[in-house]
Amino acid sequence: MILPVRSDALYMKRALRLAMKGLGQTRPNPAVGSIVVRNGRIVGEGYHEAAGSPHAEVRALSHAGKEARGATLYVTLEPCCHTNKRTPPCTEAIIERGVRRVVVAMRDPHPQVAGRGLARLEAAGIETTEGVLSMEAERLNPGYLKFFATGFPYVILKSAMTMDGQIATAEGQSRWITGEAARADAHRLRARVDAILVGVGTVRADNPHLTVRGGAFARHRTIFPVRVVIDPRLEIPITAAVCQPSEAPTLLLCTANAKPRDVERLQQNGIPIEILPDREGWIPFEEILAALTRRGLRSVLIEGGATVNAIALKSGRVDQFVFYVAPMLFGGNDATLLFSGPSVRRLSEAVPLQDIRIKRMGADLRVMGYARHTHLPREDGAY
Numbered sequence: 033m034i035l036p037v038r039s040d041a042l043y044m045k046r047a048l049r050l051a052m053k054g055l056g057q058t059r060p061n062p063a064v065g066s067i068v069v070r071n072g073r074i075v076g077e078g079y080h081e082a083a084g085s086p087h088a089e090v091r092a093l094s095h096a097g098k099e100a101r102g103a104t105l106y107v108t109l110e111p112c113c114h115t116n117k118r119t120p121p122c123t124e125a126i127i128e129r130g131v132r133r134v135v136v137a138m139r140d141p142h143p144q145v146a147g148r149g150l151a152r153l154e155a156a157g158i159e160t161t162e163g164v165l166s167m168e169a170e171r172l173n174p175g176y177l178k179f180f181a182t183g184f185p186y187v188i189l190k191s192a193m194t195m196d197g198q199i200a201t202a203e204g205q206s207r208w209i210t211g212e213a214a215r216a217d218a219h220r221l222r223a224r225v226d227a228i229l230v231g232v233g234t235v236r237a238d239n240p241h242l243t244v245r246g247g248a249f250a251r252h253r254t255i256f257p258v259r260v261v262i263d264p265r266l267e268i269p270i271t272a273a274v275c276q277p278s279e280a281p282t283l284l285l286c287t288a289n290a291k292p293r294d295v296e297r298l299q300q301n302g303i304p305i306e307i308l309p310d311r312e313g314w315i316p317f318e319e320i321l322a323a324l325t326r327r328g329l330r331s332v333l334i335e336g337g338a339t340v341n342a343i344a345l346k347s348g349r350v351d352q353f354v355f356y357v358a359p360m361l362f363g364g365n366d367a368t369l370l371f372s373g374p375s376v377r378r379l380s381e382a383v384p385l386q387d388i389r390i391k392r393m394g395a396d397l398r399v400m401g402y403a404r405h406t407h408l409p410r411e412d413g414a415y
Contacts, residue, residue, distance in 0.1 A: 040135050043069055043106045044165045048137070050079040050088070051108045051172055056223045056244075057082055057255050060328040062109055062173040064088040068096040068131075070103035082255070087112065089122040093129050101130035108137045108169045110162070113152045114144040123152045133159040137169030141180035175226060175331030178351070184321050186331040189344055190221060190354040191370055196361045199338065200368035204237055213394030214356040219244055221354065225257050226329040227283075229320070231340040232263035241273045242335070243280045256280035258329060262340060264314055266290035266298065266305070275303055285315060285323060317347035338372035345371060345383060348403075353385060355399045 050065030057063075058080050066088035068076035076099070078091020086094070089107050093100050111122035111134070126134060134153055139146060139162065150160050170177060175186040192210040193199050200206040208215065222228060223244045234240065242259040259274045259282045266286040268275065274282045275298070282303055286295070287310035295305055308319045324332055334344050344350050376382055385401030392398075 039072075040106070040161065040164045043067055043074070043104075044108070044135065044137055045168075046074070046077070047088075047106045047108050048165065048168055048172065050077055051169075054079050054081055055172070056225070056257070059083060059226050059255055060176075060330060062176040064107065064109045066092040066105060066107040068092050068100050068103050068105050070096070070099050075099040075103065084119070087119055087122050090119075090125050093125055093131075096129075102132050104133040104135060105131045106135045106164075108172065110136045110138065110140040110145055110147070111149040111153070112140065112142075112145055113149040114142075121149075121152075123149050123156075126153060127156045127158065131158060133161070135161045135164055137164055138162070138166045141177055143180070174351070179325070179330045183325065184349065185226070185324050185329055186352075187321070187334065187344065187350045188221070188225065188332070188352045188354060189334045189341060189350045190218065190356075191335070191341065192218075192356040192358065193370055194358055194360050194362050196363065197370050198362040198367040199370055200237075201362060202364070202366040204368070206238065206368075209358045209360070210356045210396045211358070211394045214358075214396040214398065217393055217398060218356065222257055222333060225331040225333040227258040227260050227324055227332040229260045229262070229332050229334045229340070230336045232261055232268050233339060234335070234337045235261055235263075235268055235272050235274060237337070239273050240335075241278075241280075243278065257333070258283055258327070260285065260320075260324065260332070262315060262320065262336075264289055264310060266294040268298075270297065270301060275301060277302075283323075283327070285320060287313075287315060289313070314343065317343050317349055321349060338368055338370060342371040342373045351403055353399075353401045353403075356393065357397045357399055359395055 047065040047067050051063045054063040061080060061083045063080060065079040067074050076092040076096025078088050078095055080088045089105060089111055105126060111126060113121045113123040150162060153160050178186040191199055194209060228242045256279050259280055261268060261274060262285050264287045284303055284305045285308055286305060288307060289310060299305055306323050308315045308323060334340060384404055386404055387402050389400045390397055
């Protein structure tokens, strides 16, 4: 039985919910969900749990067993068809199980797939439908999509601030500007990215752990966001929380201005260090993103101070902005602003944001906006 098109969205929603279970755990692969439907009944389902483990389609087919024959398979991403990877092609498993119809939310932008998976299924006589809830599917994996579109990671700049745009008091106090609900939401955001980026100034001032804590998204994890610290002269204290043994790895980015003895001392402590080119004593943001890309990190959350925020903003490489705004005012001009350095002189030089979404988080507000260059779909709830 081939289900009517009006049912496709209903089943794809279920597949998308399954895919969300793998968010933050499949690096460098995308999060994918799949279900098998026969005679209007779900007989199998699965999601991709980790790179190297069975893909969502294979898990769903295994769950369905013999009932997969003649059924419809729904999957949030086009089935893979290439062989030079750790798992066999999903297209062959679908064909072997006798699936009659395959519905995909979106094509896979991976150059070795990119429509070839659907073509292989059609050549085997399987009916295919694509584009069902495609926007929702694209929202799931912004880092994966942006990497294949541009070669750079998806960049989110996040900060907690007062209503007058301050991120720390005149004495440098910033804990806690926002309440528990906003902080819990920030940890959900951390759980979805590959890396968390700060500058050494934030480490020295706040000594953050930069880990995912609290909630179901922090339990049963096998992959943790990499804690990345920009430290041109390698001035980070060896006692810093990010330098201590943890399930969350740390990467230090410095320049040739770092002293060799400091590089050796930190490396002996088991901390990876990458030496990057510098420009006027700082590392260009493009070099930082390139270093993350080389390590397979396709999404990064900036939690830096005013200096890192300013450098990222001026690079034009930030895709998304997430601001948690607390109902308080610091007043004056000696507190720490969100961005350091000179402001633009003309309105025409301002950074325009679009698709603004505002949500209440306890007593605070979460304000999300996107840069105009961002090519991914943007709707409320998207990270």
